[in-house]
Amino acid sequence: MATQHKVFKNLYQDSVSLMQISSRLDKMEGIQGASVVMGTEANLARIADAGFGEGIVAKPNDLVIAVQGDAEACEQAITAAEEALTAKPDDSGTGDSAAQPLTSFALGLEQHPEANLALISVPGEYATAEAIKALNLGMNVMMFSDNVSIADERVIKLLAVEKNLMVMGPDCGTAIVNGVPLGFANVVRRGAIGVVAASGTGLQEATCRIHQLGEGVSQALGTGGHDLHQDVGGLSMLHGLQALADDSQTDVIVLISKPPAQAIADKILARAAAIAKPVVVNFLGQGSPNVNPEGVFFADSLARSAEVAVALYRKQPVPEARQSSESDKHQAAGLASRLNPQQRYIRGVFAGGTFCYEAQIIASGYGIQAFSNTPSKGNSPLADLWHSQGHTIIDLGDDDFTQGRPHPMIDPTLRNQRLLQEAQDPQTAVLLFDLVLGYGASEQPLTDLLTVIEQAQQQTAPPVMIAHVCGTDADPQSRQQIQQALTDAGVQLADSNADAAHLAARIVSGL
Amino acid sequence: MIVAHSRGYLCPSQSFDGQVHSVFARSVNIATSLRQTPWVSVLDSSLPATPTSFQCSLGAVGNLTAKLQVGDGAFMRGGIIRFKPSRRVQINTLAALSWQPEPALSQLDHPLLKRNLQAVEQALLGHLGKETGQPVTALDDYLKLSGLAVPERLGAIPEALFDNLGKGCGLTPAGDDFLLGVLAAAHGLRPLWPQADQVVQRLAAPGLFNAYQTTSVSAHYLQLALAGHFSQPVQRLVFHLLQTADATQVQQALSATLAIGASSGADTSAGIVYAIGQLLPH
Numbered sequence: 001m002a003t004q005h006k007v008f009k010n011l012y013q014d015s016v017s018l019m020q021i022s023s024r025l026d027k028m029e030g031i032q033g034a035s036v037v038m039g040t041e042a043n044l045a046r047i048a049d050a051g052f053g054e055g056i057v058a059k060p061n062d063l064v065i066a067v068q069g070d071a072e073a074c075e076q077a078i079t080a081a082e083e084a085l086t087a088k089p090d091d092s093g094t095g096d097s098a099a100q101p102l103t104s105f106a107l108g109l110e111q112h113p114e115a116n117l118a119l120i121s122v123p124g125e126y127a128t129a130e131a132i133k134a135l136n137l138g139m140n141v142m143m144f145s146d147n148v149s150i151a152d153e154r155v156i157k158l159l160a161v162e163k164n165l166m167v168m169g170p171d172c173g174t175a176i177v178n179g180v181p182l183g184f185a186n187v188v189r190r191g192a193i194g195v196v197a198a199s200g201t202g203l204q205e206a207t208c209r210i211h212q213l214g215e216g217v218s219q220a221l222g223t224g225g226h227d228l229h230q231d232v233g234g235l236s237m238l239h240g241l242q243a244l245a246d247d248s249q250t251d252v253i254v255l256i257s258k259p260p261a262q263a264i265a266d267k268i269l270a271r272a273a274a275i276a277k278p279v280v281v282n283f284l285g286q287g288s289p290n291v292n293p294e295g296v297f298f299a300d301s302l303a304r305s306a307e308v309a310v311a312l313y314r315k316q317p318v319p320e321a322r323q324s325s326e327s328d329k330h331q332a333a334g335l336a337s338r339l340n341p342q343q344r345y346i347r348g349v350f351a352g353g354t355f356c357y358e359a360q361i362i363a364s365g366y367g368i369q370a371f372s373n374t375p376s377k378g379n380s381p382l383a384d385l386w387h388s389q390g391h392t393i394i395d396l397g398d399d400d401f402t403q404g405r406p407h408p409m410i411d412p413t414l415r416n417q418r419l420l421q422e423a424q425d426p427q428t429a430v431l432l433f434d435l436v437l438g439y440g441a442s443e444q445p446l447t448d449l450l451t452v453i454e455q456a457q458q459q460t461a462p463p464v465m466i467a468h469v470c471g472t473d474a475d476p477q478s479r480q481q482i483q484q485a486l487t488d489a490g491v492q493l494a495d496s497n498a499d500a501a502h503l504a505a506r507i508v509s510g511l
Numbered sequence: 512m513i514v515a516h517s518r519g520y521l522c523p524s525q526s527f528d529g530q531v532h533s534v535f536a537r538s539v540n541i542a543t544s545l546r547q548t549p550w551v552s553v554l555d556s557s558l559p560a561t562p563t564s565f566q567c568s569l570g571a572v573g574n575l576t577a578k579l580q581v582g583d584g585a586f587m588r589g590g591i592i593r594f595k596p597s598r599r600v601q602i603n604t605l606a607a608l609s610w611q612p613e614p615a616l617s618q619l620d621h622p623l624l625k626r627n628l629q630a631v632e633q634a635l636l637g638h639l640g641k642e643t644g645q646p647v648t649a650l651d652d653y654l655k656l657s658g659l660a661v662p663e664r665l666g667a668i669p670e671a672l673f674d675n676l677g678k679g680c681g682l683t684p685a686g687d688d689f690l691l692g693v694l695a696a697a698h699g700l701r702p703l704w705p706q707a708d709q710v711v712q713r714l715a716a717p718g719l720f721n722a723y724q725t726t727s728v729s730a731h732y733l734q735l736a737l738a739g740h741f742s743q744p745v746q747r748l749v750f751h752l753l754q755t756a757d758a759t760q761v762q763q764a765l766s767a768t769l770a771i772g773a774s775s776g777a778d779t780s781a782g783i784v785y786a787i788g789q790l791l792p793h
Binding site: 013014015016017018022037103106126133136 | 512513514516517533534535536538556568570571581606607608658675676677678679680681682683684686723724725726727728772773774775
């Protein structure tokens, strides 16, 4: 058996390359062993011990290749190693910009100088830097990324204010800009109503309802759920509000958020009142304030914010808040009569976080205290996320349930399992759920769901099932067809999430 | 021009002159004229951030070895790193955000640490078994395979770890990476654990570390380690191991460390596990 070695002076290769060369040499026919190491004293001693030859002279920064095997094979191995180490590298990043992959915003702008919006979807720890780069390049930003700290969000948004640019996000999953849906968004007609929302599904509900009522959307801007946090100051909502105020295509503006800090709410309402266009505000669960600034209209639900906006656009009287009619009560009583005395509770299983929140608020208006993984004011956290207790209204899109698995709007498997689990609980009176359509959402939302509903209906005492489908007939998944299939399966359908929650609450409160 | 998005907390802001020390497909090391920061790296975003590195997306540049050579001039003026004679690579560091070291240990929860250590050791042994294709059921198996000798009691003769210097495959040999892991763990524990502080002090004693026993790239990282500075994934692993109750975060930190180099991350993790096991009171 022969041994051969070669020392490459001051040659640095990264560890992965060294391992690849070593592995390649090892596999060559006639080679019984190969060592590819840096020429440190310790390594030279080791390869001498391993029989690769004594007396190899090298320094720590030299690369040593040593092989054992047939003499001819050793020769070939050394040559192959030398070729691999000295091969001229691919010089593909040189001049032709058309051939360059677009790996930075700056490169993208070189090829598409007209671009003015950067969509950022990278792990949260990198998102801040990318957002700052985009803003410094003069681009508006939509940050799909989450896990960005409040402090970083403030830094990004202050920079955006300085540059008069819009930042949507972090954790902004929904927007419609100049008619182009971004992230989870629905296909809605273009029109004169602009929406700014600190809630993804809230934005979807409002834009879909506007479409369903026959009007259209000029722009739908998300701000990210933390924008109205005291430390961020509603900077994106304020910017979006002003942008829509300045937009000649927008006649009416809708603002949606969970209740902000009072100081932030005051600031936003003051700005809204100063705008010459009507502004509809839905701060979920906050109700109407004592002071009602001129030109600002308060709505008590997501859907109603759309209904008020449509009425304002059509210059019709603003509809009064909807009260339970005799017909509503009759419907609820009819459905309640199917239940047995043991069935007492609402079980809400939601994919949309804001739908879950809105359902809790509406139920609490009926005196129903619920448990949830995202409890609204007055409600309590669930002791065990995986098992309901009493009235339970959960958001399966929350981090509690989505770590390591897709969001239920994308893959409804977990939602369907939970629906069946609730249906099999003899205490469940009403099973309340949502189905969110549009871009990004599951293309086949009924797959497995109809089987689950069928199994639920086969229970000795099936619960009343109430659903709301958030979407439009222009969505990739047709809302009309899905609603028909659910109705055929015995599900009670509501026009909006609020209507669904009201019906559920009426049934249970009448038991 | 490439825009760096991240900078290590030891990266210089002032102008410097230097030359290319080593260049790889996705990174370049620069020996600088600065006394405080004699070594600066420019790394692709896919590589682990170090205290002295600027990070940027180098994908568009192609293979750096086609553009730069060892010995090329390198200099920074006005926050922009340029090279000569090549002008094809320019790095704008002005917008780069500095990452900060993980916070120092403020309290020690022994049961938590023990739990985390067991979980990391199991995951690491599984990884090593897969990588080597041989059964690795204990840290001793790994040490035998790597040819590394470690003191039975780290606190008694930590200096023995220097016998492994330069030993093993890769640009940063396994013995160096293992030592780096020991230093990371000892630095992490030292604010609250006097034995760890003693290990750090003895390993950092002047004249003990002979940089010429290993490659200069590895020597740079060991010098930083002796001063208490480590790459971001290593810092995070130690931080989460010592202080985090969330097992997922600990596992993620381990995964990020294992992804360093070909086997460097695993060797470093082994050093961390060994050192904490040695320094933790039984």
